[in-house]
Amino acid sequence: MSPTREPANGGRRLVIVESPAKAKTIKGYLGPGYVVEASVGHVRDLPNGAAEVPAKYKGESWARLGVNVNHDFEPLYVVNTDKKEQVKKLKQLLAESDELLLATDEDREGEAIAWHLREVLKPKVPVRRMVFHEITQDAIQDAVRNPRDLNQRLVDAQETRRILDRLYGYEVSPVLWKKVMPRLSAGRVQSVATRLVVERERERMAFRSAEYWDLTGTFATERGAGDAEPGTFGARLNTVDGRRVAQGRDFGADGQLKNPDQVLHLDEENARALAAALAETRFSVRSVESKPYRRSPYAPFRTTTLQQEASRKLGFGAKLTMQVAQKLYENGFITYMRTDSTTLSDTAVNAARVQVTQLYGAEYLPERPRVYAGKVKNAQEAHEAIRPSGDRFRTPAETGLTGEQFRLYELIWKRTVASQMKDATGQSVTVKVGGQAADGRDAEFTATGKIINFHGFLKAYVEGSDDPNAELDDRERRLPQVGEGDPLTADELSVDGHATKPPARYTEATLVKELEEREIGRPSTYASIISTILDRRYVFKKGTALVPSFLSFAVVGLLEKHFGRLVDYDFTAKMEDDLDRIAAGSAASVPWLRRFYFGEDGNADGGADGSVGAPGSAADSGNGDGDHLGGLKELVSDLGAIDAKGVSSFPVGEGITLRVGRYGPYVEGPPPSPDEPGQRADVPDDLPPDELTVELAKELLAKPSGDFELGTDPETGRPIVARDGRYGPYVTEVLPEGTPKTGKNAVKPRTASLLKSMSLDTITLDDALRLLSLPRVVGTDPQTGEEITAQNGRYGPYMKRGTDSRSLETEEQIFTITLDEALAIYAQPKQRGRAAAKPPLKELGTDPQSERPVVVKDGRFGPYVTDGETNATLRRDDDPETITAERGFELLAEKRAKGPAKKATKKKATKKKATAKKATEKTTTAKSTSAKTTAKKTAAKKTTTKKAAAKKTASASKTSASEKDGSGE
Incomplete structure (x- = not known):
């Protein structure tokens, strides 16, 4: 070395x-x-909000963007x-x-x-x-x-992406704020990813299930019991009188057969009749077809395949996978984990081949090293595939790793070693069994089998599947040795009913796969994209499935209708091609950005640089006139055509409408008259959209949600109503019309949450008046003269005397405790420690990383998971009762990855105090001298500042010029 x-x-x-x-x-x-x-x-980055924009730029029209769109899209960077x-x-x-x-x-x-x-x-x-x-x-x-x-070309390519994403997000997001809800966001890839999830949910909502039946037979050979192979096997009905029996794939989303003339649809009655007619039938083997089976190893991992397989095999989300992989890389265990390449270096190939021989034997090693060609379009950067680092691979046991890092390293290690092993080989067999039914119909059953003679790479690694019912590559299905014409008896004929299922929702793994197949975005960003749409509540998880929220339906609907090109899959993929051409130096950044943002006169074939049509342009709309290509700026300049109520309203049926409001989704019944709103009811945030039926909407509307009057307060004459709010049930008084609600003379209605022992179904006017009377004065402490009150708080019932609070054991004590009882409680020493710990809500098992038992607990701020060292609050879509162990481990891993919360440190003021003290001791003469000196220093400082500013401006000009030189224009 x-x-x-x-x-x-x-x-x-x-x-x-x-x-x-x-x-x-x-x-x-x-x-x-x-x-x-x-x-x-x-x-350094573009400014994140107006507060970070330097003062000298605040008056510029482009300052909010952080990009000078009027000067070659020059970015404004701030530390x-x-x-x-x-x-x-x-x-x-x-x-x-x-x-x-x-x-x-x-x-x-x-x-x-x-x-x-x-x-x-x-x-x-x-x-x-x-x-x-x-x-x-x-x-x-x-x-x-x-x-x-x-490499300035790579810098320019990243800068172009950053500017593009800033223009997209900062111009489109305000449209969502104005027309849907504040604090929403739009993004070049995140909006398209959200649209994919929404479209899948629309497919599920439009889906109509179909019922179909078939037969499964268990057939026995007439060979002796001493045969080496099993004497029975199962086969499924394939044809009746030569006509194929319909299976799930033969039905469309509307529940109808795609080709009714080509298949036979069996209902339950016909299936049972056929089974009865076949009860005494003598069956025989009509054909046996055997073909060689060969399966080659999977390519080594790249970013997306690692995310998909870690999801299938380890239950890791894309974000967790990348966090763990980052740690493995930084600590020297694996190669760089953001890569599109499936190539292995000669060093890695040699290391893998050595381990194949050592661990499995020379018979598993192919004669020549395997080479994997990249299949990713515009694969960037000259990286290797993700593999164990070094010229000798450490086995998982040699690493000393534990928990998530061990499991992910093991996955990468196995996949890499398996990629340099021989194919798996064997035989696949298809047996057709036929017989004549008593009613004359001919029935043919089919059985398939697979025998693996040499497992090859399957000894080391078997890839998972997105379909939980799919058969994995190493699964064998052995059939008995039978020949054409062999007689068979049917030990059992079972009639099976099936129903077609709607298309499966995306999981993180399948969404990553879909984005990559559509060539949308960069694989290295998929984890952050999925994290963003989850954090923004556009999507939530139900198990591993990604479910779109009603909010995402409103956002996607608006974008599709008014910004169609921005969420068009082909357009987004073509943008990716353009950005890759800029990175390769075959296209210029500024003309492309100008076309995207401002548009330009041209034709529908694109500009001279070959870039895609601008959003909202004639080229995009397909109208063919090609007279004017409008850009993003023009598209967001006129929002008058966007009906805010319309984009957030979705018909449910029978006059009921789902609306996305500022505080969440709700259903609204048909109005009693054109001038009156219909009855309303909140919709649970975690309700999957495909589960909102007319029947469920009616149930929600029938519940005692909204206002219902309990009576009138005899003291004030104001109506008292009970409501089911987003934060729980409560009671309040209704103020008279015209009562000011804002300003100096504003009047706030009395409001109180229901106690845990109360419900909207049983609460009375007396109960409400008791709640509204709180806090209740218990009496005055004779020693301190302070008033003692009893009230209900966020953490339960308590008493208060000045600043001294004491918890009460029950809610009823708020209304019943006497002064003597209160004084007795205050006479006791205050409990400084925590109250007795509540028992755990659920036990999840041992965390693979910390190797400590993990439980779900009910804490001060809601349920959380803990292993005794790390606590992680459950998300809104996590149910404490149904949360899985894998989800709990994932939440803890994410919390560990963030590290401990940073504590704010206060600057010491010792020097300032000392200086101030000395200053007060100075004489008047000293003060005068100091003032003169200060004035001189101030004048000198101003001169220096002016010189520094001039120097900085000159330096900035040079920097700007050098950036232009390297931009490829």
């Missing part, structure tokens, strides 16, 4: 990576002449607020260094981070890029010896 290249003249080199964990690992592979520090991700201290530290380290090595990831994002670091730090020493795809000693030292320059 050649030595690591040392800095010239015995100096030191500053190596900057993204994460502290990565920095720690790399530091161990470098000598004393190196300082390794983390940038902690991006240090992230939470990174200013880290940037300061990096500058200090750089001032003490003789060379800067930017060692961020070797992809577009990593190249952009490196470029931003160079622009922010403004180094005066040599700057080089240090790149590697695995964190091992050999790889790191080789990267140090062979640095390269920044």
Whole structure:
């Protein structure tokens, strides 16, 4: 091994990576002449809100975008607020260094981070890029010896994507705020991903189930019991009088047969009649067809296939998979985990082949190494597939890993080793069995079997399936040895009824697969896209299925109707092609962005640079006139045509409408008259849209939700009503018409939540008046003179005396406790510790990472999972009673990945206080002298500031010019 290249003249080199964990690992592979520090991700980005826009730009029309759309889409970058201290530290380290090595990831994002670091730090020493795809000693030292320059094309490509996504999000999201609900977001890929989930739900809602029947026979050979093969086997009815019996695939979504003339649809009556007619039939083998079976290994993992398989086999979400993979990479266990490549280096192939021989024997090793060609269109970056790092693979037992990291490493290791093993081979057999029914009909049954003679790679790894009922590759189905003409007897003929099922909802794994197959977005971003649509409540989970919320129906409906091209699958995929061409240098960024944002006169075939049509353009709409291509800006400029109520309303049936309101979805019954609203009822947030039927809507409307009057308060004369609010049932008084609700003279109605022992079905006016009378004055403490009150709070019933609160044991005590009883409680020492712990709601088993028992508990802020060390609050769609162990482990893993919450630190004011004290002790003469000195310093500071500003402007101009030179225009 050649030595690591040392800095010239015995100096030191500053190596900057993204994460502290990565920095720690790399530091161990470098000598004393190196300082390794983390940038902690991006240090600079477009401003996140108006507060981050520098003062001199606030008046610009484009400032809210953070992109100067009038000047070649020049981005306005600002140092992230939470990174200013880290940037300061990096500058200090750089001032003490003789060379800067930017060692961020070797992809577009990593190249952009490196470029931003160079622009922010403004180094005066040599700057080089240090790149590697695995964190091992050999790889790191080789990267140090062979640095390269920044790849400006990759930087430009990432910058174009960032600008495009900013324009899309910042222009379209406000439309959603105005027309649907505040604080919503739109995104180039997230909106399309949401549309996919919504469209699948629409298919389920439109689906009509069909019923069909068939027969399954258990047939016995007439060979002896000593035969080597089983003497019985099962077969399914295939044809009747030569006509194929209908199966689920023969029905359309409308529940009707696709080709009724070509198949026989058996109902229950006909199926049972046929079974009875076949009861005494003598069957025989009509044909036996045997074919060679061969299955080749799966390619090594790339980002999307790893996410899909980790979901199927380990129950990991895409986000968790990438978090765990990131840790494995940073700690030197696997190669870079964001890759489109299935290629293995010669080093990796040799390592895999050695392990095949060691673990399985030479008979499992093919003569030549296997080579996997990439199938991903426009695959970016020259990375390997995801594999164990190093020139010798550590077995999972050798790593010392535990929990999620062990399980994911094992998956990657198995897949990599299996990819260099021989094919699995065997025989697939089809046996057809026939017989004549008593009524003359001819029935033919079919049985299929598979025998694996040589398991090959299946010894090491078997891929999972998205269909839980699918048969995996290593599953054998052995049939008895039979020949054509052999007689058979039917031991049993069973009649089976089936119903067609709606298309399955997407899971994280199948949504990732769908996005990749449609060539939408980049595989490396899919985990964050899915996380975003879950966090925004466009989608929620039901088990592993992704269910769209009613809110997402409103958002997608608006986008489809008024911004159709922006959520068009082909258009989004073509945008991806254009962005890849910009990265390759075959297209220019600025003309493409100008066309997308402003549009331009042209024809429907696209501009001179070959880019796709602008959103909302004639080219997009397909009207063929091609006179004007409108851009995004024009599209969002006139919102008058968007009916806000219309996009958020969906007919349920029989005059009932589902509406998406500011506080959630609700159903509205038919209005009694055109001028009056219909009866309303809230819809549960976690109700899947395909389950909202007319019958369920009627049930919701029939419930005592909304206002129902309990009576009149005899003291005030105001009506008292009970309501079922979004945060639980409560009672309130109705103020007279014209009562001011805002301003100085505003009057707030008395309101009180129902006690746990109360319900809307049984509450009376007396109960309501008791609740509205709270807090109740118990009496006055004779010693302190303070009033003692009893009331109901967020955490239960309690008493209050000044600032001293004491819990009550029951809600009834609020109304019954006497002054003496209250004083007795206050006479007791206050319990400073926590109350006795509540028993767990559910036990989930042992966490694979912490190896501690995990339970579900009911906490102060709601149910949560804990292993005794880490607590994770359940999400809104997690039910404490039905939550699975895998989901609990996932929540804990996400919480661990975030790390401990940062505590705000207060700056010490000692120096300021000392200075102030000294100042007061100064004489009047000293004050005068100090004032003169201060005035001189202020004048000097202003001069320096002006010079610095002029210098900064000149530097910014140079930077802008250099960016243009590298943009490929």
